[in-house]
Amino acid sequence: MTVQTLTMDDIRDLAQQLRVDSIRCSTSAGSGHPTSSMSAADLMAVLLTRHFRYDWEHPDDPANDHLIFSKGHASPLLYSMFKAVNVVTDDELVNTYRRFGSTLEGHPTPALPWVDVATGSLGQGLPDGVGVAMAGRYLDDLPYRVWVLCGDSELAEGSIWEAFDKAVYYHLSNLTVIVDVNRLGQRGPTELGWDMDAYVRRIAGFGCEAIAIDGHDLGQIDEAMAKASAGDRPTVILAHTVKGRGFSEVEDREGWHGRPLPAEMAERAIVELGGERHVTVAGTRPQPGKPRQRPDSEVVLPRYEIGAKVATRLAFGQALAAVGARSRVVALDGEVGNSTHFEEFGKAHPERYFEMFISEQQLVAAAVGMSVRGYVPFAGTFAAFFTRAYDFIRMSAISAANIRLCGSHAGVEIGADGPSQMALEDLAMFRAVYGSTVLYPSDATSTASLVRSMADRDGVVYMRTTRGAYPVIYGPAEEFPIGGAKVVRAGKGDLVTLIGAGVTLHNCLAAADELAGRGIPARVIDLYSVRPIDTETLLAAAAATDDRIVVVEDHYPAGGLGGAVLEAFSDAGHPVAIKHLAVRGLPGSGTPAELMKAAGISVGDIVRAASQATGK
């Protein structure tokens, strides 16, 4: 049957089916969130049948609307919708939900083709949806709508307000947020309960269209969704609902969050809900449409003269502008584009440059949303401030998003600004992310080359850049494969290996000069690819220098360069102990030289460590 033939009674039946199926699958799994699904069933029944424009046979149709369950724990409802449109069978739903190997996971992930992003960490689906809506309006130039179902509890997350703010700033009239205000969180009542006026005041105060409705009145739902689709602003439908709606034994009761109904309760519930149904609906197809195509041109990377002093953050910006010749590359700035040099891209490609202001969570989420639509996003801020978005970065790996993040101003090298601005944990943080790539170039040439590689790299790809200007080391013909390392200095009689990256590579080179003068020839390795790491080059250096290795990093000691090197040797079955120079105290302000000396990562410290290692 198609949308035209459905009466409100049909839709009411569908809603009951969604409730029954939510109960059936979660009771069968022995876990899950049926009551959080039941509250939103009427909302989703109306959306699915009357407003959501989607070709279920072609989830990759670029004209499709997008539906994101920001309240990912309502996965029983989402998967029951998938059954209702006949892309998941009843057997799959009831017998594989939350089971090992099933794509019907406890919280939605893009293992399912109809799911854009992984949710389950609350407050993320909406910011991701803002990114998709930005892509629709500013990149694809397609009229698809983005529908996001939020829980009321997650409105306590600041990221939700970053999203409302940006939705208004970017005039995302193609975004509709449906908030399932069922009054009950995990452990009890929410802050605002059913104070719909308070929600309206907050959301309208931010500039969104806020519509409060009875979330179980199909007519009101329909009207609100129609109004949202026709509106000229982002719309937030605040739906007053009842948790567990439809089964009197649990309706609006505490203690039923995240609990499946025991089998005999489930039976009673299904009877009260009118029994099992297996209705399928077709929904509405999108108007055919293709994303706007922009011409690609050739990428011509900037070239740098060996010995010229160029900050890697500047080379990053210049290379990003160059890589922007590829029309699917987009860039997002966290209001520091003049420091990170993202603004170079903005000058060259203003139509694909997005100012996200100081909201790092939304910065990363917008990149994730643009990745959903196949763009190649780069997002940037100070490396220290990506810590603000770690949950989003972690989740983007589960979303299988392809995002490139560049953090500038790494380490004590930044100098006088002090520790709040110094990234000293970022390498550990990014290395721990599933499937991540971590790059840390030392000169402008390698930076530019790696920026080009980043554009083609899947997953979470991070580059750390340095504030200060240091000499260009490499000529333009040099190649820098991800997963490689450069032996910058080597000789037959090398007694010790010095490993650095970023500013510490320059310190290692200066130390090698000094050591050479003392009769201690040193091999120097540029570990520009921290993850994946070039184990082969490490093993060769260890073999050549009798396992005498000094690792120097402008980062706290745990989990950074030193950890990466030790883990690589261990994984290769080659035991080593390194001399590990890292930032062990809490830095303050000062010049880069003073702070590196105080941290024990200066040239003199390296010389000393290498001398000790060699016993000379």
Add this chain to the structure above:
Amino acid sequence: MTVQTLTMDDIRDLAQQLRVDSIRCSTSAGSGHPTSSMSAADLMAVLLTRHFRYDWEHPDDPANDHLIFSKGHASPLLYSMFKAVNVVTDDELVNTYRRFGSTLEGHPTPALPWVDVATGSLGQGLPDGVGVAMAGRYLDDLPYRVWVLCGDSELAEGSIWEAFDKAVYYHLSNLTVIVDVNRLGQRGPTELGWDMDAYVRRIAGFGCEAIAIDGHDLGQIDEAMAKASAGDRPTVILAHTVKGRGFSEVEDREGWHGRPLPAEMAERAIVELGGERHVTVAGTRPQPGKPRQRPDSEVVLPRYEIGAKVATRLAFGQALAAVGARSRVVALDGEVGNSTHFEEFGKAHPERYFEMFISEQQLVAAAVGMSVRGYVPFAGTFAAFFTRAYDFIRMSAISAANIRLCGSHAGVEIGADGPSQMALEDLAMFRAVYGSTVLYPSDATSTASLVRSMADRDGVVYMRTTRGAYPVIYGPAEEFPIGGAKVVRAGKGDLVTLIGAGVTLHNCLAAADELAGRGIPARVIDLYSVRPIDTETLLAAAAATDDRIVVVEDHYPAGGLGGAVLEAFSDAGHPVAIKHLAVRGLPGSGTPAELMKAAGISVGDIVRAASQATGK
């Protein structure tokens, strides 16, 4: 002179002095943010002379008001205020600002006795201030006020809205926020510019008292601050200001963020501002007052029978409730207290239990704020969701805050909920934090003992707990010093060492049983203290088992238990290569047993790795 004798003209003079000094110190340092200081100088001159109640000779007086520069980059203004109240000399200000070794750092830190918390990562000072105000109202029961100076740019940070939300929820009429709406961010105009109505709508929409004023009209400032002090709600003074106010060459100009004036410009500016002044003011003293004292009682930890199955998250909650016998211990929940078992504390000590709902940034910031007032905060959520607050955790280390964080539901062991709920990066994340302590107990007895130790431990102290119930291993007399490890099983002929923590320790024990049956005696180490780590015990085990070591962790491979062990051996100069079992793929849903097997951290995997290590 004292406040009574100051006319508005005197205060105007003081404001000019603050501007001049902001210019002088930043020009002298060659870096810093004079223009962002000048916009707020009138606001701070009125506050300092007429509303801020503080005994400058006794910064530890509990009755003192609190002043937090959430816009920490305006440190020249703050330090100029310190000069004006005669606690910093003009020489210190002008000649040590931003210099190595000076406490007048680029961004404020508690290295200065008048600074509560480190700021400089925007959007954090206000949430921290909410915590201080909560302490004032609910714990100290003192009438001190908390004044927070925010920039307009930082209102784009979601954490600011988490803070407004909680300020209203907790009726923090003792909190006044002053927003310096100077229209210009780092790289250009802010989102809302001088649209004061938009700010008022948003902030009033959240339920705060919002007062828009001309931030250079001393009378309006004075009136607004008086109103704030008398109000019954958190008040936000939205001050329309001009960046660089007072020096016509930079007023309201782009391109002057974070730039000191060149020397000759500075000279002209000082002339235009009326020249150097060295006025000192006394300000207003607080009414004498002492914090409410609550009686302590004896801590009686829960006791567990060896072999009983108890989840460490439950033992954590029970122990926390017991440690609550100490009256300065407080607990904060991220709306998952029934899962983390923080609710055990809430039942026992409801007056010291704070529900922060789903806002992990504010959750941690409130703990930091309570630490400022000397309380002993524990804050909890799922371990995965502390990633949301990583920037706050990082900054709390710079704040020298003493906070205890407990993250439950670690690793794939949680089962069906799937990867969004699985902490698999948290050990790397917390290990990288300056001065952190990372604990990961395996049974109820050690958990309870460590919870008691956490209360006395300074810095960022993290405990990771496990969802499932596993057997109690230790008797109640056993001790678990932080920095220690337990050799749970050992014999003279041990061939291999198995190292685990949390659920993997139980897997190691089962593997040891199986290995024993195969003639491979194994030593088993409970690495409950991941940082600091017990290097001595590790070295002894390595010596006893000929460096054959298997490390098993329910965490991604980089920077977790394996990294900690490798770094410890390396630091000790003892080269090892470990067999490292960790979660290398992206997990989905399933049973704990299925997921641990799929991840390669099951009993069978350990047996296999140990067999390989021993060549048997």
